[in-house]
Amino acid sequence: MSSTTPLFRTPEIFLIPHVPILNWATLLISTLIVIDVATEIADYHKSLDVHYININNPKKKSKKEQQRSTKLTQQKAKKLVNITALQVTTFSLLSIYLSTQLVKRYTSGIDGRMAYVLEGISRLEASHLMAYISYKTPRWIGVYHSPKLVYRKLSSKHVGVGHQGDDGDGTTSFEEELKFHVRYTIGQYFVFVGCLCLPHTSGQFLSTVLGFLLGFGIESIIVFARRGNGERKFFVASTASLVFTFLASVMFADGCHYIQVVWGSGLLFSEWGLGIATFSSALAVILFTHFYQLQRTVRKLYVERRISKHETKENTAIHLIESHLFSSVISKSSSRKGSMIASLGLSEEERALLIEEISRDDHSEMSDTQQPRSTNLSTTTDEDCSGSTATTATAKSTWVLLKMRLFSPTDLIVFSKFEYYLSIIMSLASLFIVIVNIGATHQVNIVRANYSKVHDTLYGQINEGEVCAWSQIGGKIATFSNKTDALNAGFTIAHCGPCGQCSNWQDLRLQYTTRTYLAKESFRCSKKSLVYGASAVHKCLQEEPIGFSDSCARCWTEDILCARRNCAFIFLQSNMINTVSNFQVGSDTITSATCEEAMCELVFVPCSGANRRRMNITSMIARPGDQQCGIVDVDWEEIFGEGNVLGFGREEEGSKDEL
Numbered sequence: 001m002s003s004t005t006p007l008f009r010t011p012e013i014f015l016i017p018h019v020p021i022l023n024w025a026t027l028l029i030s031t032l033i034v035i036d037v038a039t040e041i042a043d044y045h046k047s048l049d050v051h052y053i054n055i056n057n058p059k060k061k062s063k064k065e066q067q068r069s070t071k072l073t074q075q076k077a078k079k080l081v082n083i084t085a086l087q088v089t090t091f092s093l094l095s096i097y098l099s100t101q102l103v104k105r106y107t108s109g110i111d112g113r114m115a116y117v118l119e120g121i122s123r124l125e126a127s128h129l130m131a132y133i134s135y136k137t138p139r140w141i142g143v144y145h146s147p148k149l150v151y152r153k154l155s156s157k158h159v160g161v162g163h164q165g166d167d168g169d170g171t172t173s174f175e176e177e178l179k180f181h182v183r184y185t186i187g188q189y190f191v192f193v194g195c196l197c198l199p200h201t202s203g204q205f206l207s208t209v210l211g212f213l214l215g216f217g218i219e220s221i222i223v224f225a226r227r228g229n230g231e232r233k234f235f236v237a238s239t240a241s242l243v244f245t246f247l248a249s250v251m252f253a254d255g256c257h258y259i260q261v262v263w264g265s266g267l268l269f270s271e272w273g274l275g276i277a278t279f280s281s282a283l284a285v286i287l288f289t290h291f292y293q294l295q296r297t298v299r300k301l302y303v304e305r306r307i308s309k310h311e312t313k314e315n316t317a318i319h320l321i322e323s324h325l326f327s328s329v330i331s332k333s334s335s336r337k338g339s340m341i342a343s344l345g346l347s348e349e350e351r352a353l354l355i356e357e358i359s360r361d362d363h364s365e366m367s368d369t370q371q372p373r374s375t376n377l378s379t380t381t382d383e384d385c386s387g388s389t390a391t392t393a394t395a396k397s398t399w400v401l402l403k404m405r406l407f408s409p410t411d412l413i414v415f416s417k418f419e420y421y422l423s424i425i426m427s428l429a430s431l432f433i434v435i436v437n438i439g440a441t442h443q444v445n446i447v448r449a450n451y452s453k454v455h456d457t458l459y460g461q462i463n464e465g466e467v468c469a470w471s472q473i474g475g476k477i478a479t480f481s482n483k484t485d486a487l488n489a490g491f492t493i494a495h496c497g498p499c500g501q502c503s504n505w506q507d508l509r510l511q512y513t514t515r516t517y518l519a520k521e522s523f524r525c526s527k528k529s530l531v532y533g534a535s536a537v538h539k540c541l542q543e544e545p546i547g548f549s550d551s552c553a554r555c556w557t558e559d560i561l562c563a564r565r566n567c568a569f570i571f572l573q574s575n576m577i578n579t580v581s582n583f584q585v586g587s588d589t590i591t592s593a594t595c596e597e598a599m600c601e602l603v604f605v606p607c608s609g610a611n612r613r614r615m616n617i618t619s620m621i622a623r624p625g626d627q628q629c630g631i632v633d634v635d636w637e638e639i640f641g642e643g644n645v646l647g648f649g650r651e652e653e654g655s656k657d658e659l
Contacts, residue, residue: 018119022210023203024126024251029193030211032129035140035219037089040185044081048074080175084182092190096197097204104201106438109445111590113262113577114437120258121433122200127252131286133218134244135293138237141225144293195427198434245286253279263578436576439569444590447570450598458605459613459627467631468499468609473639477503483631495616496629500609502552510547511612512636515619519583519593521546526560534561555607559600567595 138144197204218240225236256278257271463483469491470477479498480486486493494508502511514521525540534557540546541553548556571592574580583593605611612619616632 019203021203021206023122023200023207025122025129025200026197026204026207027211027214028126028129028133029196030208031215031218032133033189033193034212034215036189037085037186038215038219040189041081041085044182044185045078048077048081077178080178081182084179085186088183088186088190092187092194093208096190096194097208099194100197100201100204103198103434103438107201107441110437110441111444111573111577113579114440114573116258116262117576118199118433120255120262123251123255123258125196125255127248127250127255127282130244130248130251131282134241134248134286135289137218137222137240137244138290138293140222141233141237143234143237144297192423192427195430199430199437241290245283245290248286249279249282252282433576436569436572440573443567443570443595446566447590447595447598451594454598454601455627458601462496462614462627462629463631465496466498467493468495468497468503469493474505477505492634493632494634495610495614495632497605497614498609500605500607501555502548502611503609504549504552506547506549507552508610508615509640511610511615512617512640514546515612515617518546518619520581522556522560526564529560529564537561552608555604558607559596559604562600562603563592563596566599567592570595 221236221240225233228236253275257275260271260274465482467480467483467486468477469480469486469489471491477494477499478491480489480491483493494503502508510518522541525537525546528536528540537560538553538557541548541556542550570590571580574582574592579591582589582591585591585594585597605614613627614629614632615636616629616634617636618628
């Protein structure tokens with residue numbers, strides 16, 4: 001993502017250097033996609049295996065013929081699952097890539113600070129995903145206790161392909177139903193993935209490729225561990241978890257550092273201090289989670305005398321693709337026995353129990369936990385007069401299937417409730433960031449195009465033309481065609497340009513006395529428009545500590561509403577990059593104040609008449625010298641200051657002429 005705004009300071013440290021062609025969030029998301037999608041495919045295969053175990057078609061004359069027909073139908077269904085999953089994956093990846101390229105196009109020239117914040121967010125997402133992999137790897141290998149997976153009825157979330165016709169194959173309607181479920185299941189992952197990847201538009205292709213390779217690498221490690229005995233499983237799980245824990249902690253610290261570069265280092269820590277603090281905190285939290293889960297597993301062993309498995313080695317993703325790469329020989333116990341387990345605080349008795357249970361053959365357990373439920377999604381069974389079971393089915397429309405998945409029981413849901421709602425929140429947050437960045441970039445481009453024109457119109461010849469002048473302090477205020485006419489009439493020039501709704505003594509005084517806080521207070525009033533509307537803004541501008549007159553406050557209210565219409569996305573982005581309180585104005589510094597000037601000043605300035613630049617008052621907002629009125633020769637401190645000798649009151653002596 002290219003940017004045009006330079007950073008306000010140079011970073012001191014980077015634990016992991018920035019590589020423009022690589023995005024860490026996309027890489028880790030792709031890694032998890034490989035594992036999750038491969039697991040879903042394995043689940044569908046397993047569900048089909050269970051579904052076809054006891055299929056009995058009375059139309060087949062012999063048992064051998066029935067078995068042959070069932071096997072052919074089962075193979076066809078599995079092939080259909082694989083092809084459908086490949087189609088969904090290919091279409092989803094292409095859609096995500098094209099979407100990110102579209103976002104990249106419409107965010108070209110994004111603020112440089114926002115680019116650093118996005119890089120920080122990317123690394124924070126990557127750190128959380130890496131911590132998740134660190135936590136889940138022992139479960140995938142079968143080390144940690146996972147009670148939910150023990151009672152998972154996989155067949156209940158898949159469609160059954162019934163025997164329809166003499167050949168025993170499933171009908172087209174059942175094939176369509178099976179394809180729908182596969183598309184829906186795998187599509188859910190890619191919907192969330194697409195939302196999470198949209199803000200990060202750089203390095204999508206390389207990051208996705210590397211993520212897939214890492215995902216298959218992790219699957220290979222899982223297969224290798226599961227083919228060994230309990231000691232190997234524990235050693236591999238512990239080593240992989242520690243490596244991912246360390247990398248997640250480093251990534252978390254680096255993500256915080258990227259954001260700190262934009263938000264400043266003076267809040268709590270220096271850059272090095274924040275790096276050490278965030279790394280230590282992340283490391284401590286992840287290690288504590290592992291320690292707690294290990295102790296929980298041991299406690300469950302004493303109660304249940306068994307450990308649940310995530311998957312069998314026959315159903316791992318890498319085995320489905322390249323199972324020939326691995327042998328089925330189980331290695332003997334290594335000389336490392338006890339070294340890794342003892343380091344985590346387990347007693348000899350606990351260690352022996354854990355190794356024994358990890359190494360136990362669970363085929364009998366799995367056959368019990370994988371039996372299909374009594375009710376299938378697409379099939380119903382009826383007992384015929386001979387006692388055999390025949391499978392009948394009716395085709396479901398896409399709308400019926402969609403309602404089934406949207407309002408399904410828990411056994412049809414791909415994610416847990418926590419994962420589901422967390423994914424929704426993260427996806428909505430990502431979409432919000434994308435929308436804000438696209439909108440802000442669009443508004444910035446318009447501001448850049450309008451700024452020079454507005455500047456030239458309002459301030460190009462600020463010292464020439466009409467002027468607003470007074471006859472005496474507290475006296476008449478009038479507009480003159482030029483400076484000479486005003487001076488010849490014995491008037492004193494109050495400001496450049498014609499008089500307006502704020503060119504009265506009350507509001508002239510406020511322009512000077514509020515010069516150090518008017519920008520912040522008017523910004524506070526502008527927030528009221530989001531909830532309470534224009535009337536609340538108008539009222540706020542008339543109250544302390546501002547106190548504008550009614551007509552002047554109306555000009556300011558219209559200006560605030562104009563800024564809200566034309567600068568909302570720039571304001572939202574400024575909340576992410578710590579520029580909300582930045583009121584600088586310039587073609588190279590596109591802030592909310594710059595946007596207001598480029599989009600609203602052509603209407604606001606003629607309405608208000610008086611402003612600090614026209615009155616040659618220096619405020620908290622730094623203005624270019626060519627925007628200050630040079631023909632005003634008034635000591636405003638003498639007139640409106642606290643120690644003025646003229647006794648000019650705020651309201652009592654204020655007067656206004658209708659011009």
